[in-house]
Amino acid sequence: MNETLLSIRDLCVDYITDQGPVRAVDGVSLDIRGGEFVGIAGESGCGKSTMAQALIRILPPPAVISRGEALFEGCNLFSIGEGELRELRWKRISMVFQSAMDALNPVISVREQITDTLLAHDAANASETREGAVKLLEMVGIPGDRIDSFAHQLSGGMRQRVCIALAMALEPSLVILDEPTTALDVIVEYAILEEIRQLQRRRGFSVLFITHNLARMLQFSDRVAIFYAAKLVEAGPSAELRRAAKHPYTQGLLRSFPSVHGGIGELSSIPGSPPSLRTPPTGCRFHPRCSLAVDICRELSPELVMYGRDHSAACHLAK
Amino acid sequence: MKESTLKWESGLSVWLNAMRRDRKAAAGTVIISFFVLLALLGPLLVGDPKAPVGMPLQPPSAGHWLGTTGQGQDVFAQLVAGARTSLAIGFGVGLVVVAIGGLIGIAAGYFGGRADGLLSLLFNIFLVIPGLPLAIVIAAYLPTGPLTLGLVLVVTGWAWNARVIRAQTLAQRRRDFVAAAIVSGESSFRIVACEILPTMTSLLVAQVIGSTVYAIGAQVGLEFLGLGDVSAVTWGTNLYWAQNDAALLTGAWWTFAPTGISLALIGFGLILLNSGFDEITNPRLQMEHAWRTHLRSRGHEPTRSTPVVIER
Numbered sequence: 001m002n003e004t005l006l007s008i009r010d011l012c013v014d015y016i017t018d019q020g021p022v023r024a025v026d027g028v029s030l031d032i033r034g035g036e037f038v039g040i041a042g043e044s045g046c047g048k049s050t051m052a053q054a055l056i057r058i059l060p061p062p063a064v065i066s067r068g069e070a071l072f073e074g075c076n077l078f079s080i081g082e083g084e085l086r087e088l089r090w091k092r093i094s095m096v097f098q099s100a101m102d103a104l105n106p107v108i109s110v111r112e113q114i115t116d117t118l119l120a121h122d123a124a125n126a127s128e129t130r131e132g133a134v135k136l137l138e139m140v141g142i143p144g145d146r147i148d149s150f151a152h153q154l155s156g157g158m159r160q161r162v163c164i165a166l167a168m169a170l171e172p173s174l175v176i177l178d179e180p181t182t183a184l185d186v187i188v189e190y191a192i193l194e195e196i197r198q199l200q201r202r203r204g205f206s207v208l209f210i211t212h213n214l215a216r217m218l219q220f221s222d223r224v225a226i227f228y229a230a231k232l233v234e235a236g237p238s239a240e241l242r243r244a245a246k247h248p249y250t251q252g253l254l255r256s257f258p259s260v261h262g263g264i265g266e267l268s269s270i271p272g273s274p275p276s277l278r279t280p281p282t283g284c285r286f287h288p289r290c291s292l293a294v295d296i297c298r299e300l301s302p303e304l305v306m307y308g309r310d311h312s313a314a315c316h317l318a319k
Numbered sequence: 320m321k322e323s324t325l326k327w328e329s330g331l332s333v334w335l336n337a338m339r340r341d342r343k344a345a346a347g348t349v350i351i352s353f354f355v356l357l358a359l360l361g362p363l364l365v366g367d368p369k370a371p372v373g374m375p376l377q378p379p380s381a382g383h384w385l386g387t388t389g390q391g392q393d394v395f396a397q398l399v400a401g402a403r404t405s406l407a408i409g410f411g412v413g414l415v416v417v418a419i420g421g422l423i424g425i426a427a428g429y430f431g432g433r434a435d436g437l438l439s440l441l442f443n444i445f446l447v448i449p450g451l452p453l454a455i456v457i458a459a460y461l462p463t464g465p466l467t468l469g470l471v472l473v474v475t476g477w478a479w480n481a482r483v484i485r486a487q488t489l490a491q492r493r494r495d496f497v498a499a500a501i502v503s504g505e506s507s508f509r510i511v512a513c514e515i516l517p518t519m520t521s522l523l524v525a526q527v528i529g530s531t532v533y534a535i536g537a538q539v540g541l542e543f544l545g546l547g548d549v550s551a552v553t554w555g556t557n558l559y560w561a562q563n564d565a566a567l568l569t570g571a572w573w574t575f576a577p578t579g580i581s582l583a584l585i586g587f588g589l590i591l592l593n594s595g596f597d598e599i600t601n602p603r604l605q606m607e608h609a610w611r612t613h614l615r616s617r618g619h620e621p622t623r624s625t626p627v628v629i630e631r
Contacts, residue, residue: 016613017606057624062610065627078627085624 005073005206006032006055006174012067013047013054022277024050026230027067029304032174035204037197039217039238041253042227043274048210049098051227052176055208056093057085073173091121094167095176096160099183103163104151110137110162111147117169136165141195157188164196168203175200176208181216193220215257218242223310226250229275229285232304236311246313248290284316292317337595340608344595350588354581358406361399368392368400368552376564376571386573389564397557398577404465404553406585408538412472413531417523419473420480427481428488429511439485445478451537458541463548468541472534480526487522491515520600528589528596535585554578 008030014021025047032038040048053059055070055077070077073092080088097103105113114133134144140161151159160180167175177196181189197220200207211217217224218238225235226249234247245251252270272289275281281288287297294317302314338345366372371391372383379386385394420442427438454471461467491497492515500510516523535554541547542555549556561574598604611621617628 016610018609021613054625057627059625061607061621062613063625064610064613065625066630078629082622082624 003034004031005034005036006208007071008051008055008068009070010068011051011054011070012065013050013059014064014066016062016064019278021064021066023066024063024230024277025054028227028232029068030225030232030235032206032208034173035200035206037200037207037209037220037222039209039211039221039224040227041211041214041217041224043212045274045277046227047230048227049178052095052178052208052210055176056089056095058089058095090117090167090172091170092172093174093176094170094172095178096163096167096180098179104159106151109148109150110154113162114147114166114169117166121170132169136169137162139168139199140165141191157184157192160184160188160192161195164192168199168205171203172205174206174208176210178210179212181211189216214253226253229280230277231285231314233286233315234313235304236308236313240308240311246307246311246318247286247315248292248317249286250313284314333599334595337599340605341595341598343591344598347588347591347593347595350584351592354402354406354585354588357399358402362403365396365399366393368396376569376574378571379573385577386571388560388574389566389571390560394557394573394577397552398554398581400552401554401557401578402581404551405535405538405555408465408469408472408553409531409535409585412469412476412534412538413527415469415473416476416530416534417480417526420477420482420526421484421523423477424481424484425488425511425515428485429492429507429515435485438481442478442481442485445475446482448475450475451540454537454541455544455546458546463546465538465548465551465553468538468547469534471541472537476530476533476537480530483522483526484519487519488515491518521597524596524600525593528593532586532589535582539582554582 008028011025011028012023013025014023028047028051030038040051042048050059050063054063054065055072057065057077059065065078068078072088075084075088077085077088104110108116111130111133114136115129118129118132134147137147138144142158142161142165146154146158151162154162160183164180175196181192184192193216196207209217209221218241221238223236224238224241226233226241226247228249234241234245234250241250242254245254249270252268255266255268256270258267270289275285275288281298283299284290284293284297284302287293290297296316300316302316304312304314305318306312307318334348338348369392372393373387373391375387375389375391377383377387383393383395385398388394388397423438423442427435427442454475457471457474458468461471497510497514500514505514538547538553539555539558542549542553543558543562545559547553547555547559549559557578558575561571561578564571564574566572566574598608614621614626614628619626619628
């Protein structure tokens with residue numbers, strides 16, 4: 001793999017409330033290399049979307065980034081000013097949002113939307129831009145003659161594709177996909193992810209893919225990070241995670257969906273529900289739901305430890 | 320009975336909380352409470368505002384705190400007596416205007432179709448009629464008095480509110496929570512009153528406050544022009560008489576300055592109150608307040624991008 005594109009170190013994000021700050025992302029460190037497809041999975045509210053939005057600093061109040069740094073192509077995303085951020089957003093890091101239905105402007109056509117994006121960041125001339133817009137649409141599998149459509153004339157899947165085309169328009173080096181397919185059916189979801197994967201291979205950008213669908217993520221990602229209750233609990237190459245997950249939470253997740261190729265094993269779910277981040281459990285945050293928990297899990301929070309070249313997990317019992 | 324006192328107490332504590340967080344709301348509350356108390360209790364403390372009590376046009380002194388008018392009446396007594404009428408008309412018109420406008424606006428927006436067409440036609444007609452000139456014409460024909468003035472201001476003032484509320488209702492009624500309410504079998508009345516109306520609380524409050532400021536100003540303006548009952552004691556007639564007695568020519572500033580300053584303060588106080596109401600009715604603003612305080616206490620200003628406040 002290539003050199004590191006984005007290096008997140010010890011990131012903490014707090015939501016400030018009347019009852020004091022709530023830590024939604026707690027000491028997360030993660031690297032994304034050039035041309036890599038990295039997946040982040042975890043339950044609702046575990047901090048995965050919060051982290052992604054913190055990276056390009058678009059988290060609305062009452063969020064505050066309270067610790068850490070994020071080095072992207074040599075500059076710290078957390079120390080640059082408003083102007084530099086504006087330069088960087090979309091041109092070098094772009095994002096596909098969860099609800100693409102609402103991300104498109106309802107009163108301007110797809111063509112205008114794409115050319116606006118191109119013209120706003122590049123001094124490309126108008127005719128070149130017009131051709132570029134059609135090419136972008138065709139790239140994500142929408143016929144070029146739909147370019148004059150408005151958002152309400154497109155299906156949900158097509159709208160999501162337009163958003164993906166927009167995210168690719170300026171050829172950024174990192175595209176963040178924040179649950180881009182949650183509202184779509186599995187067939188369309190698969191087709192769209194497959195398209196992104198192919199584009200990514202061809203053009204060599206990196207992808208940060210956030211989802212709660214672990215099966216999908218393992219299928220498409222080079223490397224996977226698992227979040228639980230604001231913390232990173234395990235990270236490693238997809239194949240290795242699927243084969244030899246170290247953390248009981250990851251193991252639980254893997255047992256919760258059937259494998260198409262493997263034998264018919266027993267499916268199981270993880271008992272209990274995710275903890276409140278206002279009053280997280282002592283020690284390992286997963287211990288109340290963990291069947292293997294021993295005394296140390298209740299007292300000491302486990303550090304992230306490397307197992308092998310690229311595989312790390314935060315569990316006292318991992319070997 | 321018990322429940323209603325409980326509600327009242329929690330409402331009071333919410334307001335006290337807002338005042339504690341927001342100095343603007345606190346200042347507004349103090350100003351408005353002062354004038355409301357003055358209007359309610361003041362007339363018990365001062366004598367008859369129309370009685371001649373001394374030489375005309377005396378400057379402020381220990382005997383007459385704000386001096387005397389051209390008729391030798393006590394300016395302070397007139398200010399206090401005038402507050403009662405002017406504030407009563409102001410708040411009364413403000414509430415009635417928004418009630419009428421709100422009712423018609425919501426009905427037009429929610430029911431749509433022919434009802435909307437008719438009601439919209441009605442308030443559009445009222446909108447194109449220029450308000451103040453019509454108010455002058457009506458006020459000149461009806462028997463003079465504060466009640467007539469109030470009526471005139473209601474007739475010329477409700478349409479704008481109806482227009483705004485209709486637009487807001489249209490926007491809300493297409494949202495999913497209204498569709499969910501319809502599906503769950505709620506009656507039209509309940510949907511309007513319990514689902515749609517609460518989303519407009521801050522808008523309604525802002526309209527009441529805006530209409531009140533307008534009503535007080537317009538009422539004083541009409542009376543100043545002599546279109547009210549000049550024998551009544553209100554802030555408008557105070558200014559009318561000050562002008563009549565050539566206050567500016569004789570340099571008798573105390574005959575108009577107290578009323579003018581009171582008017583300005585009332586408007587100012589009402590606008591300040593508005594920001595407090597905004598915060599109470601919008602839970603998100605309350606959250607942002609904690610966020611801003613957190614940032615400022617660490618020497619940062621709120622920014623558009625997510626702020627970075629590294630803790631050591």
